[in-house]
Amino acid sequence: MTTQISEPAAGPATDRPRKPPRTTKAPRYRTTWRKAFKRDWQLYTLAIVPLVFFLVFRYAPMLGNVIAFRKFVPGGSIYGETWVGLRYVKMFINDPNFWEVFGNTMALGALSLVFTFPLPIVLALLLNEVRSRYFKRFVQTVSYLPHFLSIVIVAGMVMQLVSLEGTVNQVVRALGGEATSFIQDPGWFRTIYVSSEVWQTVGWGTILYLAALTTIDAQLYEAARIDGANRWQQTWHVTLPGIRPTMITLLILNIGTFMAVGFEKVLLLYNPLTYPTADVVSTYLYRVGLVSNNFSYAAAIGLFESVIGLTLILSANAISRRTVGTSLW
């Protein structure tokens, strides 16, 4: 038996279907809980600690959102003291600051989506045309690197590059322009944010597309070529439809994280001077809650943000399932 075990090379590959096909529904035998526990109690015991983790650190905070509707006293119960109804919800609806940061979130989220979603596709298609596998792998290896950096490092690099004596301003001066303190200029924040986002994610984003490209049937290209399609037409009519499911899946996931736009990055890059464009919902509620100690008010904003996020991903998924037949679940 030991020899069997020490042969992992042949192990993972299996050609059996993992699940029985769904069509054979009829003879499904339902075990009772009592029998299931008797047979699998050891498996259930393994699940206990992870379940405690999920309940304590994931589901308890979800319930903790009730403080959005209750008066919360720091040091008191984590679920608040007395009901106050929709007081805090009304408060942020009437808060002009809230609507300003909401607009900023939408703008930053939309700009990020417009650039960080299509650019990996373009890069993957360009990489796909490279004939030398060594050059291709070199470009891939380099372009993945920023993905592995701490957001603190990225923010540090950005600040050095756009500082008064940084490279960007040197170029500006060389072109005869006036040096600008970009990081303190609200007009430049979105550009800085989106560029650094692209820099950090574009290479890593190609992985799934490159994988999808390898699965396209070569016969489709043969057929297209016989029909007289040139290289560009082959890309447009064969390659792009071939990676469409991947594109849609990633688009849905991107839309789902729309509201959560890089909280940590904004927190590191913004400053009071750039609040007019840089302050987003998550950073605003961070300051309201944890800097000014208005926990309930911040929790109300946070709950609103989570609900919008969930709604966005559910609707993106539903729309995609109806219109193009691809969905996450």
Place this chain on the structure above:
Amino acid sequence: MVTTDPTRVMERLDKPAGPRRTSLDDSPGYRVFRVVNTIVLLGVVAVTLYPFVNIVAQSFSSEVYIRTGQVNLVPRGFNLDTYKLVASDPAFWNSYLNTVVYTVTATAISIVLTTIYAYVLSKHRLKGRGLLVGIAVFTMFFNGGLIPNYVLVNGLGLTNTIWAIVLPNAISVFNLLVMKAFFESLPSELEEAAAIDGLNTYGILLRIVLPLSKAVLATMILFYAVANWNSWFQAFLYLDRADLFPVTVYLRNMIAGATSATSVGAVEANAVAISANIKAVTMVLTVLPIVAVYPFIQRYFVSGVMLGAVKQ
């Protein structure tokens, strides 16, 4: 079919995808395109690497050249003084040690919890499995949010302890699904044979399944370790004492100018002016372990991402 061997995954990625190249493709237009394409890709490489080169150049430069905007690709006024200065700051090494301790502890806990839960979820015969999967997956799309999490961690009395950093993100659902997909791909005959030989569930997991899972375990360890090495916000939020800070928070405070390396900077006459190359050195030293191991671990990450994608 799920391929988890990183080498095989990389070969799949390397395989020239799409149309076979024939002389028909070598129209003049396509040849021009290929030249342009190569130039564009080299441009991507240059833009990606430039910030790294710039930081390294600054870390070896004299402050006066940085301040006057003369340091780009190569160090000006080459010196190692800044490195010596940062290396002589005990607060820096203390935070570096903290990062190592947090990373090792958090990764160990995460691996154990993720493995056992993924193993449970991979057993399709298990009653209630759908619910157990749902409990995990739902948290990918809806979470409690910043404030309730903060209130909870405070309420549990974890503030200013390592547990505030290690516990709240112990299981990554993405990693959980990757491992679950891997376990599902293992042939069940081995486990059945072991069960007949009298091994219980724990024995099967420890002595049959885990030895077969070295590749995916390595991938998971790397996923968690890099994430923990890079994380800063948990520490920033829950730790008030400077002696507990990981190096990312140390660096963040330096960049934000909150505490900066004032103890270091004070050695020189101009504490504010010197900070540019001190920042650069601290960044280089923080990122060094990642960049040093990166060429060797990259393929594991790629295979992990693809394994996750298979299940989506």
